[in-house]
Amino acid sequence: MKLEQYNNIYFLGIGGIGMSALARWFMKKGLSVSGYDKTSTALTVALEKEGMKIHYEDGIEFIPQEVVQERDKTLVIFTPAIPKDHKEYNYLKEKGYLINKRSEVLGLISKDYQTVAVAGTHGKTTTSSMVAHILKTAGKSMVGFLGGITTNYNSNLIMQGDVTRETIAVAEADEFDRSFLTLYPQVAVVTSADADHLDIYGDHESVIQSFKDFIKQINKGGHLIIHESIAEKLASNMNHVTKYIYGLSRGQFFASNISAENGFFEFDLHGFGDVEHIKLGVPGFHNIENAIAASIATTQCGVDLSTIKNALESFSGVKRRFEFILKGKQVIFVDDYAHHPAEIEAFLKSMKSMYQNRKVTVVFQPHLFTRTRDFADGFAKSLSIADEVLLMDIYPARELPIPGVDADMVFKDITSISKIRCNKTNLMDKLSSIDIDVLATVGAGDIDTFIQPIKEMVIKRYEV
Incomplete structure (x- = not known):
């Protein structure tokens, strides 16, 4: 396969962080880039502003005409997160389109x-x-x-x-x-x-x-x-x-x-x-x-x-990697993508070293039922480095629930001075009820949707 033979690049899961980088590459190469994603995000909005056609409903009728009409000139790139019963994926497969994983295309480019x-x-x-x-x-x-x-x-x-x-x-x-x-x-x-x-x-x-x-x-x-x-x-x-x-x-x-x-x-x-x-x-x-x-x-x-x-x-860093959201005299607020016990341990040890003699509060959202099950002890140990832990429910991502696996597997073994179980519904109320000194939101799920509400709450409460 030679990438030069294609005019159209169609992405299934275009809003993924690795997928969107490829989409931007092909856009800069002057090709027609379009795609599907499940939900609109800040990243997909940015891609649309850059000229990509994106839709958020799975349906054959939403596939762009140039993709439908130019099968041999269209390369389809998909993420493994796309479910097997996805209508567009199965239509494109049945029609004989060349469909590659993101990693395969990255290998061809590099x-x-x-x-x-x-x-x-x-x-x-x-x-x-x-x-x-x-x-x-x-x-x-x-x-x-x-x-x-x-x-x-x-x-x-x-x-x-x-x-x-x-x-x-x-x-x-x-x-x-x-x-x-x-x-x-x-x-x-x-x-x-x-x-x-x-x-x-x-x-x-x-x-x-x-x-x-x-x-x-x-x-x-x-x-x-x-x-x-x-x-x-x-x-x-x-x-x-x-x-x-x-x-x-x-x-x-x-x-x-x-x-x-x-x-x-x-x-x-x-x-x-x-x-x-x-x-x-x-x-x-x-x-x-x-x-x-x-x-x-x-x-x-x-x-x-x-x-x-x-x-x-x-070097100013990467979004959601030890990212300072607020850096005031009264309150520090940091966000991090850590979702493995080793990552959480490294992050919290650095936080405790940087802010000695200050209370470090971490809000953690576990990612995947299998990962929580496999590393429950490790999560509890690493989270216990913090002085205070607010533990959210598991973010399922691509998985279905596993009977008997929940955040309580981790919560019961956390040894921090204070620990609080919470969920997306009551997180803001729980945070509003405690004193915040150095705060971190941590996880790879949708905990990032709380960054702005928490920031606004902290600014209002502490006049940061």
């Missing part, structure tokens, strides 16, 4: 360029965004397909310069459904390989094997940047690549003299020699590790250390 792929069960969105920002700051010809909306560019697609064979493609390599196995990078980063998506993989060992398979796909003579906690397990026999092992305080590349001031971090980076006084534009110990990985990856793309240092300071 094979034409030098690819930097960032994988990991957590950290990949921020790290790939850092890599893209550094390359763009350095003036490199690049395109970044990201899994989040970068604050610097307000987009999940970042581009710089003319697209040529020398262009560097930055791809967030998603392990879900083994999607990253469509990529064959020159430079790869692996930030983590925790047990996750066990509804897909079954067990942690299968997750590990999938990451090993991904590493095997790095081009011979390529570069692997891997976290020290998983280097031996994943890459001990990967001799076709040059390995760079990094960590917060261990590995070939690590940080020292870490200090936090006004919610941000400064550190010295070792491994290239010494690079002193790097100021990181986003908070969190885990983001220091992400910055180290991004620094190594971009040096392999020919970026000098001085440019990297300046770019890290100007």
Whole structure:
């Protein structure tokens, strides 16, 4: 298949974060881009303003005429979240349209360029965004397909310069459904390989094997940047690549003299020699590790250390990744996408370090019944780092309820000073009844729909 043969790109699930980045890419290439999504969101509204035709009702009659009339000139891209009984999907399948997964198309696009792929069960969105920002700051010809909306560019697609064979493609390599196995990078980063998506993989060992398979796909003579906690397990026999092992305080590349001031971090980076006084534009110990990985990856793309240092300071982060919503003297309000125990632990440890002697309250919405079932103990332990926890009901996403699985599995083992069970109906009332000092909303479901109401409530109550 050659992408050049298509005039129309039709997306089923166009509002997904990875799907929309592809949609923007094809739009910039001058193709006709349209699609379906279940609900209108800020992202789909932005896509419509960029010229894409989007509808929100599943029906054959809503498919654009150019798609219906030009079957051989239309590529259909779908997300696995589309249900099997979807009317449009089944119609297009029956009519013989070429239908590909997002990951397959990303693999086809990236094979034409030098690819930097960032994988990991957590950290990949921020790290790939850092890599893209550094390359763009350095003036490199690049395109970044990201899994989040970068604050610097307000987009999940970042581009710089003319697209040529020398262009560097930055791809967030998603392990879900083994999607990253469509990529064959020159430079790869692996930030983590925790047990996750066990509804897909079954067990942690299968997750590990999938990451090993991904590493095997790095081009011979390529570069692997891997976290020290998983280097031996994943890459001990990967001799076709040059390995760079990094960590917060261990590995070939690590940080020292870490200090936090006004919610941000400064550190010295070792491994290239010494690079002193790097100021990181986003908070969190885990983001220091992400910055180290991004620094190594971009040096392999020919970026000098001085440019990297300046770019890290100007990096403003990714929406819903340690995003400051309010930063007043009385109240701090942060939002984060964390939805795995390891992510929550890293986030809350950084929050407690940054705001010592202040009460940290976290509102958490579990994501998926299977993930809650598989990691209930881990969720309880990581959430207990907070002084106060408001625990919402499980957000089902693509799943049906599982008998006996609910948020109470987590709630019963939380050991914070205060814990409150709540749901979407009574969350605002529960929050209004407690004193707020440092507040965090956390989760990958629809908890983000509460950010603005909570912000308005806090501003009114505390006159922020």
